Amino acid sequence: MPELPEVETIRRGLEPHMLGRRIAGAEARRPDLRWPLPADMGRRLSGARVETLSRRSKYILIDLSTGETLLIHLGMSGRILISGEQTAGFHFERPVPGKHDHVVIDIEGGPRITFNDARRFGAMDLMPTAAVADHRLLRDLGPEPFGNAFHADYLATRLHARRTPVKSALLDQRVVAGLGNIYVSEALHRTGIRPDRLAGHLSPDDITALVPTIRETLLDAIGAGGSTLRDYRQADGEIGGFQDRFRVYDRQGHACPTPGCGGMIERIVQSGRSSFFCPACQR
DNA sequence: ATGTGTTCCTGTCCGC
């Protein structure tokens, strides 16, 4: 489900409720997510104070006063929701966990944070904070799209020898971290590049244009609170708004929104995943 | 090494 803009939106939504607060209790109600949860995760989280909440690619990282870091990945259908009604004083009324509420974390004097994931492709892990960079899920990730290490020369180097379509190359988290199926299609349309062009055949101008366009696409989506298709919700339960601004994603048969283009959006399947593009203005 | 297809799991939607 969530790509970088959705994960960043959720991180921002969690921050005011978790930062500097203490975890009163945590429970893994269903430990068989993508991988088994750490057996004693609830105990290791309980009593810890939240020091920082950050994001790397599509992962949320929560540093704790215990010297450990909680890693959260939402997979395709994962959600994180904040809930609980503050009643008289500082007492919080906790909701009854639902069918797919796999982990609940209660904040001292604060709300309940619930990890919900119907398909269970999501993951959580707990590790020493010093070991985060070497974690097997993080160590091979490419640069953050907003980081200084992501620039045209870098991208040219990573793409020039690749015999795979540019769509697939940009989905490869080792090339650049955080893009998913929506934002690759959207960024390629904004850049005027067909998704089935071979990555190694892009021109220097194509690659130079891709870097800022990827950033703009992601920033626009973050500004809209992410995209809501089915499962995604912001941490406060609000839906995102970027789905109303899709130019091509899930819009096959519609007119291309590029001014004066007149093309019609097509859907193709690449490596088993849908791509959307305008054959008239993407070359 | 790089590329592609399969797989994990549940829910929803669409056509018959």
Added chain:
DNA sequence: TGCGGACAGGAACACA
């Protein structure tokens, strides 16, 4: 309504 099939925002893994 029910039923079967396609499809879904990810990415590890197996294999060519």
